Amino acid sequence: MSEDIKTMKLYHQVERVFNELQVLGISDDDLIPIETLCQFDQYHYFGTDAVDDAISKLGIHSQMSVLEIGSGIGGPSRYLSHATGCMMTALELQSDLDLIASTLTRRCGLEQSVHHVCGDILQGLRGTPKFDAIVSWLTFLHIADRQRLYNQCFELLKPGAGIYVEDYYERGSLNADERKLLRQDVYCDRVPTISEYQDELSKAGFVNIELSDLSDEWTGFVTGRLESFIMNKQRNIKLHGELTVSGLEHFYTTVVTLFQQANLGGIRVIAYKPE
Template identity: 35%
Template sequence: MSEEEHKLMQRIRYRHVEKIYTDLKELGYHDNDSLNVTDLIRLDQWHYLGTEPVDAAIELLGIREGARVLDVGAGIGGPSRYLAHKIKCHVTASELLPDNHRVGQDLTSRCGMTGSVKHVCGDIIMTELGNQEFDHVMSIQSILYVEDKPRLFRKLYDSLKPGGTVFFEVFCRLKDVENADEQAALDFFLLCTNTLPTHQDYRQLLEDAGFKVTVHDISTSYREYTYGRWANWDEHRDKYVRLYEEDMVDGWLKLTVTTKKLCNEFGLMGGGRFVAYKV
């Protein structure tokens, strides 16, 4: 396991990837049961704002039936399956962490979607993507954790067909760090990377790779989401302890408190949606 993988594995979600099976049991599913994809979609969107970012990608990129889409940092495959199910397109779900990849493959198979969602595991920088293979690239809250972003964006540019498009949503820094409390919170949140780029930083990186770029600041949505998620986990802690055990719940609460501070009290972190066109 690489140092990057090891650090990312410390994030509370990735230490408890089997949580999805507990959630499925709450819906009445048993081990190895076939899954209704519409049930799974309620549980497997492990990012902010549920299916909204994927719907935004569909609209902003104009994704159509039969398109070939690369999902970078696919996790357990929630956005990939939702996209393939809704649009009837072909999605390659690329994920760094083997446990996420394994669970994603299992869920996709149990949904009967192996014909439309292909899972690949490995560092996206090292993964063979081919030349002009994809119509679109999508990534939700994952680009942050790729250290060599200039190389990533050049690689994505090369992997796209002429006129191809990129959509990604990511955490962005809104101001300079002002004190030790802000720095400590940011360090805890970042874990495996040392920097949090601004909206303008990402724009410049994409333009340097050859893209034409549109930036959407969604920091208000991130402020509302982080506050609401913290309130939910705090209010329903006893229920979640029953389902997931105390270690996981306390880890989630620490993360939700930190992101709430970064996005609300400190105003240090927000969100961005980036649409890039290969020109």
């Protein structure tokens, strides 16, 4: 894909999280209660409920070392570590997001258990021991070369360890306009079908593959997100500025269009490396 990932407007003005904290009276350098931050730092659907789902499905606990691929500003990794006591490695491609993530983690007092790394999963993670689990939310959609991605994941897991991923899949047959929207507004060049997920994960060596359709829940979530954003538009403009708000509204609208047309779907993937 030739365009930059910053064509996706969710990733503009990511420091807007600090504006939300200011409203609550939390200024620069104040400690941040994680329960407060969780409202603003999750860039996927259903916030910490989705992270709780990963914890329960993979049985994540305090003795585990877990990798999050595409950790954004660090929300899921911080919550995972806070909720279970596990050690997190949070891998993020974009340096501005990674920097904010590290700052927020320090201000939550979690720097001993959440380790931030800026890099591209396709380049691997050098010098790290293998992980007890890998988690990822809405990141694989940015990576067209799934076979290479799954091979990297497989390589990074201990035998018997599992992967939990929430992402997009091709539910109907995406038309040319939808593919253009995905490419231009979501930095997404390829959306596999369910059978492609199954085949490519198997080819990488994964077993006990469980693929669940989340499309209806996600359509409801993204529709509600846009409605509430528009309802609070004036408040949001005052807080974040006109440019940020119009960019987010554009992005949220594209996602609603794609889900409501029902050719784009949501999927949860759970799979294991054999013992």
